[in-house]
Amino acid sequence: MLWATLIMSLREVRKNALRSFLTMLGIMIGVGAVIAMVTIGEGATQKVRSDVGALGENMLVVSPGAARRGPERTAGNPFQKDDVEAIEREVTGIKALSPTAQSSTTVVFGNQNWPTSVIGVDDGYFEVRGYKVEMGRSFSEVEAASGTPVCIIGKTVRDNLFPGTMPMGQRIRVKQVSCLIVGLLASKGQAAMGGDQDDVVLMPLRAFQRRIAGNNNISSVYLQVEEAQMTSSVQAQVEDLLRERRRIQPGAVDDFNVRNMQEIADTMSSVTASMTGLLGGIAAVSLLVGGIGIMNIMLVSVTERTREVGTRLAIGALASEVLLQFLVEAVVLALLGGILGILFGLSLSYAATQSLSLPFVISPGTVAGAFAFSAAVGVIFGYLPARKAARLNPIEALRHE
Amino acid sequence: MAELPRPDGGAAAHHLGAALGQAELRPQTPIVEFRRVEKIYGEGESEVRALDGVDMRIDPGEFVSIMGSSGSGKSTAMNMIGCLDVPTSGAYLFRGVNVCNLDQDQRALLRRHFIGFVFQGFNLLARTTALENVELPLVYRRVPADERRRRALKALDLVGLSSRAGHTSAKLSGGQQQRVAIARALVTEPSLLLADEPTGNLDSARKVEIMELMVQLNREHGITVVMVTHEPDMAEYGTRTVVFRDGKIISGNR
Numbered sequence: 302m303l304w305a306t307l308i309m310s311l312r313e314v315r316k317n318a319l320r321s322f323l324t325m326l327g328i329m330i331g332v333g334a335v336i337a338m339v340t341i342g343e344g345a346t347q348k349v350r351s352d353v354g355a356l357g358e359n360m361l362v363v364s365p366g367a368a369r370r371g372p373e374r375t376a377g378n379p380f381q382k383d384d385v386e387a388i389e390r391e392v393t394g395i396k397a398l399s400p401t402a403q404s405s406t407t408v409v410f411g412n413q414n415w416p417t418s419v420i421g422v423d424d425g426y427f428e429v430r431g432y433k434v435e436m437g438r439s440f441s442e443v444e445a446a447s448g449t450p451v452c453i454i455g456k457t458v459r460d461n462l463f464p465g466t467m468p469m470g471q472r473i474r475v476k477q478v479s480c481l482i483v484g485l486l487a488s489k490g491q492a493a494m495g496g497d498q499d500d501v502v503l504m505p506l507r508a509f510q511r512r513i514a515g516n517n518n519i520s521s522v523y524l525q526v527e528e529a530q531m532t533s534s535v536q537a538q539v540e541d542l543l544r545e546r547r548r549i550q551p552g553a554v555d556d557f558n559v560r561n562m563q564e565i566a567d568t569m570s571s572v573t574a575s576m577t578g579l580l581g582g583i584a585a586v587s588l589l590v591g592g593i594g595i596m597n598i599m600l601v602s603v604t605e606r607t608r609e610v611g612t613r614l615a616i617g618a619l620a621s622e623v624l625l626q627f628l629v630e631a632v633v634l635a636l637l638g639g640i641l642g643i644l645f646g647l648s649l650s651y652a653a654t655q656s657l658s659l660p661f662v663i664s665p666g667t668v669a670g671a672f673a674f675s676a677a678v679g680v681i682f683g684y685l686p687a688r689k690a691a692r693l694n695p696i697e698a699l700r701h702e
Numbered sequence: 703m704a705e706l707p708r709p710d711g712g713a714a715a716h717h718l719g720a721a722l723g724q725a726e727l728r729p730q731t732p733i734v735e736f737r738r739v740e741k742i743y744g745e746g747e748s749e750v751r752a753l754d755g756v757d758m759r760i761d762p763g764e765f766v767s768i769m770g771s772s773g774s775g776k777s778t779a780m781n782m783i784g785c786l787d788v789p790t791s792g793a794y795l796f797r798g799v800n801v802c803n804l805d806q807d808q809r810a811l812l813r814r815h816f817i818g819f820v821f822q823g824f825n826l827l828a829r830t831t832a833l834e835n836v837e838l839p840l841v842y843r844r845v846p847a848d849e850r851r852r853r854a855l856k857a858l859d860l861v862g863l864s865s866r867a868g869h870t871s872a873k874l875s876g877g878q879q880q881r882v883a884i885a886r887a888l889v890t891e892p893s894l895l896l897a898d899e900p901t902g903n904l905d906s907a908r909k910v911e912i913m914e915l916m917v918q919l920n921r922e923h924g925i926t927v928v929m930v931t932h933e934p935d936m937a938e939y940g941t942r943t944v945v946f947r948d949g950k951i952i953s954g955n956r
């Protein structure tokens with residue numbers, strides 16, 4: 302019976318093709334908008350996550366100075382070697398760690414100049430930040446310990462200082478120091494919050510401190526946590542340890558800060574998620590409007606087909622069978638609208654994500670949800686008209702003009 | 703014309719009788735029995751006694767013509783016979799079952815299994831082919847699609863319209879539409895065929911055609927026919943004519 306009813310409804314939908322299509326349009330636009338919003342939002346969230354992840358996975362950055370930006374920001378003393386050693390010794394859950402010191406300066410090769418960041422690093426830095434040496438080698442133990450001026454350069458630096466030539470084995474000048482290029486970094490691309498991660502010159506920390514900075518200061522410590530969920534525990538341990546070492550009174554403002562990349566990613570993706578929710582909510586309202594459209598058309602259709610209903614009842618249809626017929630018709634309309642809407646929404650979001658260079662992620666849950674939701678819209682908004690049809694008195698219905 | 707099996711009273715009656723929780727429907731007893739049936743529309747001042755204490759009895763195999771002036775209660779009586787309506791007072795027994803005690807759905811099942819309607823206005827479904835129209839009662843009887851089609855084609859053949867099976871109602875003439883309506887009424891092999899002014903808006907040649915078909919169904923297939931008409935020469939086709947006036951039967955009763 303359900304099957305016969307379904308066939309009957311499809312026939313009915315086809316008989317009034319234009320009207321059916323216009324009715325579906327409401328649902329189609331609603332579903333399409335929801336799907337598009339959610340898919341684009343999902344893409345943006347993923348992009349933020351992967352960008353922040355690309356800065357360094359499960360990364361914490363410990364820097365001197367209070368966390369709050371703005372006029373209150375206090376400088377804070379730089380860290381020293383023993384701070385780093387204490388962290389390494391006492392904090393559990395660290396996978397890799399590197400003290401760094403950094404300077405923004407212009408590097409020179411021949412008659413080419415390039416302003417870039419020169420960073421003194423330990424071996425751990427490559428791991429924390431996810432840098433890979435594409436060609437050449439990383440620093441040897443001897444170089445790291447002795448402060449030999451060697452460096453590894455990023456792709457942007459290479460492209461600007463060595464257009465078309467091989468930089469390996471060449472020497473560049475960093476402040477007054479002549480520095481041998483021993484390796485090239487694989488490109489990492491643009492970071493989420495500005496900054497070209499390939500625009501960098503890395504050298505052993507020791508060499509940087511001795512020859513470039515002229516002191517033993519450490520400007521930041523980069524940490525990689527073993528597991529994402531340990532991030533906040535490691536952060537807390539580091540904070541406690543440094544407060545103690547730097548003699549910060551309870552309640553006083555820290556003169557250092559630990560930035561949690563995971564946290565930043567979470568914040569940003571929660572922002573995009575709530576935007577998605579908001580837009581999705583607005584789109585859902587249009588679904589509601591589409592549902593009302595279905596109800597309206599079904600009411601008109603029931604009135605128009607009063608004689609038909611009378612005939613069916615006279616022939617021996619049960620009230621429940623008439624109810625089912627009109628309900629199925631409404632659901633068919635809503636579902637067809639939903640399917641068209643899903644296709645429409647996906648193509649819309651495909652176009653949008655391509656032009657915004659976001660990843661295009663189809664979320665099966667959303668698609669299934671949209672499908673179920675349009676069926677529900679059909680049932681909910683089809684019920685009233687269907688009940689109206691089922692309650693018709695056969696004699697009066699047959700006399701209806 | 704194709705052979706239409708004789709209406710199957712027995713098996714269906716038994717099933718339905720059981721379903722309705724009543725004694726088995728008895729085909730031998732009068733198929734229609736009115737006992738002091740009253741139908742009153744409205745209340746107080748505007749009260750209309752459409753049927754005023756009607757006693758009537760129709761036996762299986764009869765072809766009864768109902769006549770009477772406009773407003774005399776013919777259609778009201780037909781609706782009652784067809785179990786579309788119930789009396790305000792009195793009793794209506796359809797094959798021995800008191801219809802007054804049945805609810806809407808049980809009456810729908812009676813109609814589905816025993817009664818075929820031919821309406822004055824044809825009441826074919828719009829933009830639906832003749833074949834689909836004729837199949838409709840079988841859909842509600844849960845007849846499988848291929849058998850449905852076979853039986854509908856046979857019924858169309860019986861009314862001489864098998865060549866028009868794929869035509870939609872709008873493409874059929876009035877007489878053809880009425881014949882489709884008859885095919886739809888008899889495709890279920892009903893024991894009772896009800897026709898309220900089936901020739902109302904047809905020309906005389908078509909009228910004769912329809913009437914001969916009704917007579918054939920009655921004589922050859924043993925279908926009991928009750929027909930309302932205004933025209934005495936149409937009433938002639940029946941075996942008996944019952945005349946209504948002001949909600950009462952004034953002649954033709956037994």
Ligand SMILES: Nc1ncnc2c1ncn2[C@@H]1O[C@H](COP(=O)(O)OP(=O)(O)OP(=O)(O)O)[C@@H](O)[C@H]1O
Binds near residue numbers: 752773776779
């Ligand atoms: N639903 C109704 N509500 C109120 N009065 C009704 C209703 N149906 C019928 N009547 C009244 O009942 C009386 C009998 O009506 P009915 O339709 O049975 O007449 P009829 O004999 O079929 O007439 P006609 O030949 O014009 O079709 C009429 O006076 C009519 O006005």
Ligand SMILES: [Mg+2]
Binds near residue numbers: 776777778
């Ligand atoms: Mg009438």
